[in-house]
Every structure is written in C-alpha cells, then in structure tokens.
Amino acid sequence: xxxxxxxxxxxQLKEINKSYKKGSNNVVVHDxxxxxIAEGEFVALMGPSGLGKSTLLHLIGGLDLPTxxxxxxxxxxxxxxxxxxxxxxxxxxxxxxxxxxxxxPVLTAQxxxxxxxxxxxLDNKQxxxxxxxxxxxxxxxxxxxxxxxxxxGGQEQRVAIARAIVSDPKIILCDEPTGNLDRKTADExxxxxxxxxxxxxxxxxxxxxxxxxxEYASRxxxxxxxxxxxxxxxxxALEE
Amino acid sequence: xxxxxLVWRNSFRKKTRFSLTCVSVVIAFFLFSLLAxxxxxxxxxxxxxxxxxxxxxxxxxxxxxxxxxxxxxxxxIAGVESVSYASWFGGFFKDETHQxxxxxxxxxxxxxxxxxxxMPARQLEQWKKTRTGLVIGQAIANKYGWKVGDxxxxxxxIWMNRDGVFTWQFTVSAIYQSAGDxxxxxxxxxxxxxxxxSRAYARNMVSWFTPKVHGDTDLDVVSQKIDTLFANSNGATxxxxxxxxxxERVQQFVDMAMIIKLVVIAVFFTLxxxxxxxxxxxxxxxxxxxxxxxxxxxxxWFLIAQVYLExxxxxALGALLGCISAQLCLVYVSHLFTDFLPGxxxxxxxYLDVILLIFLAATLCSLLPALTLKRLTISNTLGAKA
Numbered sequence: 300x301x302x303x304x305x306x307x308x309x310x311q312l313k314e315i316n317k318s319y320k321k322g323s324n325n326v327v328v329h330d331x332x333x334x335x336i337a338e339g340e341f342v343a344l345m346g347p348s349g350l351g352k353s354t355l356l357h358l359i360g361g362l363d364l365p366t367x368x369x370x371x372x373x374x375x376x377x378x379x380x381x382x383x384x385x386x387x388x389x390x391x392x393x394x395x396x397x398x399x400x401x402x403x404p405v406l407t408a409q410x411x412x413x414x415x416x417x418x419x420x421l422d423n424k425q426x427x428x429x430x431x432x433x434x435x436x437x438x439x440x441x442x443x444x445x446x447x448x449x450x451x452g453g454q455e456q457r458v459a460i461a462r463a464i465v466s467d468p469k470i471i472l473c474d475e476p477t478g479n480l481d482r483k484t485a486d487e488x489x490x491x492x493x494x495x496x497x498x499x500x501x502x503x504x505x506x507x508x509x510x511x512x513x514e515y516a517s518r519x520x521x522x523x524x525x526x527x528x529x530x531x532x533x534x535x536a537l538e539e
Numbered sequence: 540x541x542x543x544x545l546v547w548r549n550s551f552r553k554k555t556r557f558s559l560t561c562v563s564v565v566i567a568f569f570l571f572s573l574l575a576x577x578x579x580x581x582x583x584x585x586x587x588x589x590x591x592x593x594x595x596x597x598x599x600x601x602x603x604x605x606x607x608x609x610x611x612x613x614x615x616i617a618g619v620e621s622v623s624y625a626s627w628f629g630g631f632f633k634d635e636t637h638q639x640x641x642x643x644x645x646x647x648x649x650x651x652x653x654x655x656x657x658m659p660a661r662q663l664e665q666w667k668k669t670r671t672g673l674v675i676g677q678a679i680a681n682k683y684g685w686k687v688g689d690x691x692x693x694x695x696x697i698w699m700n701r702d703g704v705f706t707w708q709f710t711v712s713a714i715y716q717s718a719g720d721x722x723x724x725x726x727x728x729x730x731x732x733x734x735x736x737s738r739a740y741a742r743n744m745v746s747w748f749t750p751k752v753h754g755d756t757d758l759d760v761v762s763q764k765i766d767t768l769f770a771n772s773n774g775a776t777x778x779x780x781x782x783x784x785x786x787e788r789v790q791q792f793v794d795m796a797m798i799i800k801l802v803v804i805a806v807f808f809t810l811x812x813x814x815x816x817x818x819x820x821x822x823x824x825x826x827x828x829x830x831x832x833x834x835x836x837x838x839x840w841f842l843i844a845q846v847y848l849e850x851x852x853x854x855a856l857g858a859l860l861g862c863i864s865a866q867l868c869l870v871y872v873s874h875l876f877t878d879f880l881p882g883x884x885x886x887x888x889x890y891l892d893v894i895l896l897i898f899l900a901a902t903l904c905s906l907l908p909a910l911t912l913k914r915l916t917i918s919n920t921l922g923a924k925a
Contacts, residue, residue, distance in 0.1 A: 353918075354918070357917070357918040360834070362834055362917040362918050362921075363916075363917070363918040382838075382839070383838055386833065386836050386837065386838045387836060387838075388836075389834065389835070389836040390835065390836020390837075391836070395831075395834050395835070397831070397921060399827070401827055401828060401830075401831035401921075403828055404552070405545075405548035405549055405551075405552050406540070406545075406548065410540050413540045414540070414832070414835065415835045415836065417540065417541065417542070417837075418835075418836050418837065423540070423541070426540065462835075474921075
C-alpha cells in the first residue's frame with residue numbers, strides 16, 4: 300500500500316511480518332504488510348476487531364517490534380533501536396492518544412501535561428509554560444488545576460491530547476480516541492485533531508471503528524482489504 | 540513537577556494503606572532502636588582501663604571467698620608487681636530499692652592500682668586515715684546530695700556487723716570522678732580493714748584479688764602460676780584478665796540481649812515482607828499508568844527509580860518516627876533504671892545501621908516491582924493483541 304502523496308514520507312512500513320505465539324499456535328497478524336504515510340496526512344485505520352489495527356499503531360510508535368520487516372519513521376529505522384534508545388526516540392517524535400486516556404490520577408491536568416517534559420532539558424518554569432500552552436490549544440486552560448476525577452470524559456481526552464502534543468512531536472498516534480465518548484464530545488475531539496493536522500501540520504494516524512470519525516481523516520485505510528480469509532480466521536481465534 | 544513530587548503524590552495515593560504500612564515500619568524501627576539502647580547498657584563498659592591487671596577469684600564461684608593471706612603468696616610469683624583485693628558488700632541506702640555498688644577495698648593499694656578514679660590527693664589521704672571513710676562517685680554524690688564529711692548509713696543484705704545489725708555507719712571522705720563514662724561514677728568504696736574487723740563472720744577472707752603484672756610479662760603464664768599455686772587447696776582459684784572477667788560477668792545479659800535481638804530481627808523481616816507486599820500491590824495497580832509512561836518515553840529505569848524512591852520514602856519516614864519514639868522512650872527508661880542498668884542510650888553507630896537498613900530494605904522491596912516493570916510490555920498492557 301503506498302501513498303499517492305508526493306510529499307515527504309513520514310511513516311514507512313516495509314514487508315512487515317508480525318505474529319504472536321498463542322499456546323502452541325503461531326498467529327500471523329501481518330504478513331508482508333507495506334504502508335507509507337506522507338508528512339501532514341491524517342490517516343484513519345479501519346476494519347473489524349482483531350485485524351491488527353492497534354498492533355500496526357504500536358509498531359509505528361515503537362511500542363512493539365515486528366517479527367520481521369522494517370519500520371522507518373522520518374527516515375530513521377526504529378525497529379533496530381535498543382529499548383533505551385527507542386524510549387528516547389518516542390519521547391521526541393511521537394504523541395499518543397489512547398481510548399482510555401491513562402492520565403495519572405494523582406496529578407492535575409497541568410501536571411499530567413507536564414509529565415512528558417520531564418524527559419526534556421526544559422526547566423520547571425519552561426515546562427509550566429509549555430504545558431499551559433498545550434492546555435490552551437485544547438481549550439482546557441481553565442481546568443489546569445483540576446484532577447482527572449474532576450473532569451468529564453471529553454475533558455480527560457482533551458488533556459490526553461494536550462499531553463500528546465506538549466513536546467511538539469511530528470506524529471500523533473490515536474487508538475480509538477473517541478471510543479468512550481458521546482457523539483457530540485467525539486466530534487469536538489475529532490475537530491481538535493483536525494485542527495492539529497491542518498493548522499500545525501501534525502501527521503496523525505488514528506485507529507477507529509467509527510465511520511463518522513473516519514470522515515475527518517484525509518485518507519482511510521481499511522485493513523480488511525489487505526488480509527486474506529485464512530489470516531482472518533487465525534485473528535478471530537486470537538480475538539476469542 | 541519532578542520525580543520527587545511524583546514520588547510524593549504516588550506515596551499518598553492510598554492514604555490508609557500508606558499510614559498502616561508506615562506504622563508497621565515505625566514499630567519495627569522503634570523495637571530495633573529500643574533494643575540497641577538497652578544493648579548498649581548491657582555491653583558497654585566491658586573494657587578495662589588496664590591491660591596488665593588480673594583478677595583472681597574462687598574457682599567455683601565469685602560468691603565464695605579466698606583467704607587474705609593469698610595476697611603475700613601471689614605477690615611472690617615472678618612477674619607480679621603488686622596485689623590488691625576487694626570484697627563485695629552489696630549495700631543499699633535506706634531501703635532496698637536504692638541499691639548501690641559498694642566494695643570494701645585494700646586502702647593501701649587499691650587506688651594506686653586503679654588510677655582511673657580521679658580524686659583530690661588530700662581527700663584520698665583523708666580517706667586512708669578514716670577507718671569508716673567512704674570514697675563515692677560524683678554521680679552518687681549528685682544523686683543523694685552527699686558531700687565530704689557527711690555521715691552516711693549503708694545497709695547490707697549480706698554482711699552483719701559485730702553489733703548484730705546490717706546497717707553500717709560511714710563518713711564520706713572523698714568524691715571521685717571518672718574520665719570516661721559517668722555510669723562508672725556510681726561505685727562506693729570503703730576500707731577493707733574496717734570491714735574485716737567489724738563484720739561478724741568470714742574474717743580474713745576476700746572476694747577477689749587483683750594482681751598487677753609487669754609490662755613485659757606474659758599474662759597467661761602468670762595466671763597459670765597463680766592457679767597452680769592454689770590448685771590443691773580448699774580455695775582453688777581461677778585467674779583471668781580483668782577484661783575477660785568483666786566480659787564474663789555481662790555475658791548473661793548479652794545472651795539475653797541476643798535473644799531479644801533475634802526476636803526483633805524476626806519482627807523486622809516480617810515487616811519487610813509487609814512493605815514488599817505493599818510495594819508489589821501498589822505497582823500492580825499502576826501497571827497501565829506505568830505502561831503509558833513507558834509509551835511517553837520514560838525508561839524502565841526511571842520507573843524503577845520511582846518505585847525505589849517510594850519504598851525509600853516509606854521506610855525512611857517510618858524509621859525516623861521509630862527512632863525518635865525510641866529515643867524519647869529510652870530517655871524515660873534510662874531515668875527509671877539509672878542505678879540498675881546505667882548507660883541506656885542509643886549509640887551513634889546505631890543510626891548508621893538504621894540508614895544501611897533503610898537502603899537495604901528499600902532495595903529488597905523494589906526488586907519484584909522492578910522485575911515487573913522491566914518485563915512490562917507496553918502493547919500487551921495497554922490492550923493491543925491484534
């Protein structure tokens with residue numbers, strides 16, 4: 300699968316094989332999978348459960364490694380990096396937004412957004428300034444002092460987005476970002492992601508089941524088309 | 540926001556659990572420090588000021604006396620410089636709750652040999668001239684308000700005098716100070732000559748002799764010679780160095796301390812398991828957050844450091860409170876047992892042990908969470924299997 304976009308390639312997956320051991324069975328999730336995403340694209344990865352959408356997202360984000368093949372992000376091959384180097388690379392290059400926001404309950408919204416900046420050379424004052432700016436971008440500045448339990452689901456997800464963009468990564472990976480939200484809130488979150496894509500040039504890859512969510516993307520990739528029947532059976536077994 | 544603030548906030552995430560675990564740590568370190576204070580009293584002052592002094596007592600028991608004429612026989616042994624002697628009077632003031640360490644000693648030789656007792660020469664001379672004279676420690680003088688010239692009646696539960704009573708009349712002649720520990724200023728001495736002439740029984744007998752040998756003499760050889768000399772008599776002797784004698788005397792207490800120590804170690808390790816369990820539980824509850832932090836770019840080592848600091852903080856806080864409580868308790872206890880068991884105090888070295896224990900315990904408590912964090916797979920923990 301290749302992009303028609305002639306712009307610079309931000310994400311490139313080459314001949315990716317990914318399989319899991321489940322008991323004595325070897326479950327193949329991706330078999331010689333190829334994907335290219337250009338810089339500044341907003342891509343929605345769609346398909347039924349169990350087709351490896353999240354796995355793909357995790358491979359792009361360096362959270363998981365392929366069984367074989369190469370993952371190239373911004374011209375850097377990341378699947379060969381050590382665990383430590385991969386952590387540093389993630390901190391500098393990728394922002395994550397998950398379905399469950401995973402905010403630290405002991406920290407305020409401001410504290411949660413500041414968290415990734417602990418890995419940067421910024422001082423305390425600069426970290427606060429960056430976090431405030433990110434919160435302002437997602438419209439949560441007034442809730443900066445609130446703990447996650449004092450926020451609504453949509454507000455928590457906004458804070459999670461602020462945390463994802465605070466260190467100014469070029470790529471934002473979203474795994475079902477609207478999965479736990481009502482329609483109205485989901486639209487707000489998707490509009491926010493579109494804004495980040497259009498106004499700030501962020502490359503966004505979003506895994507979603509939601510057809511309406513996919514309408515916000517500049518490109519939709521349906522994984523169902525790229526997986527054969529036998530592989531689907533295996534994946535369904537894994538899902539069970 | 541920094542790692543210490545993160546540790547602080549995570550520590551108080553479950554306040555009840557943190558408080559209960561902290562109380563357990565406080566109790567462990569309280570017991571540990573309390574024992575250290577008592578152990579200090581039991582094992583301190585076991586060193587002698589003079590390595591050339593021997594102690595010759597009855598082979599069977601210290602309670603049995605030896606004939607006074609052994610002094611001349613021991614003095615004649617090659618290598619012996621001088622011989623002094625003493626008898627245990629026991630003694631108490633007014634009633635038996637005010638127990639005192641009172642010794643009848645040879646007034647001609649005792650303080651020449653035991654020169655660690657520091658007193659004015661004029662007072663010492665006065666004591667030698669006064670048959671009923673007492674030499675008392677400064678701590679005793681302070682406690683009872685006694686001064687030179689005071690008439691002091693002391694009673695003995697062992698020795699009756701020739702008047703048929705157990706209360707003996709004395710006059711304070713000298714007050715000594717001790718260069719080292721103030722607890723050694725609690726002894727009282729009087730003339731053995733007065734004791735021997737006035738007691739109703741066991742005259743010309745002493746509790747023990749203290750031979751002093753020349754500096755170049757082999758202590759073991761002299762000890763053997765003394766014991767061989769009296770081997771076949773009714774008063775067979777056992778001679779040791781003063782250092783060994785004192786150590787043997789406190790051994791019974793040391794054994795007791797060892798038993799208490801073992802119990803406390805058992806308690807400590809049980810509590811260690813409790814803290815370990817708390818840390819493991821706390822870590823397990825936060826696996827999703829840990830996986831998210833890893834996804835954000837935090838290394839396993841950062842997360843392990845966080846767990847270590849949380850363990851350290853919990854243990855250090857508990858240890859601090861435990862040590863302060865023990866210190867306060869020991870101040871009270873040492874006041875209560877000032878005569879019976881002087882020297883109750885926490886030695887500075889103990890705090891070094893406490894610090895080492897905190898580091899060790901924090902490391903042990905962090906081991907299992909560290910392994911979990913090191914093996915933590917972000918994709919599995921955050922729920923992507925396909």
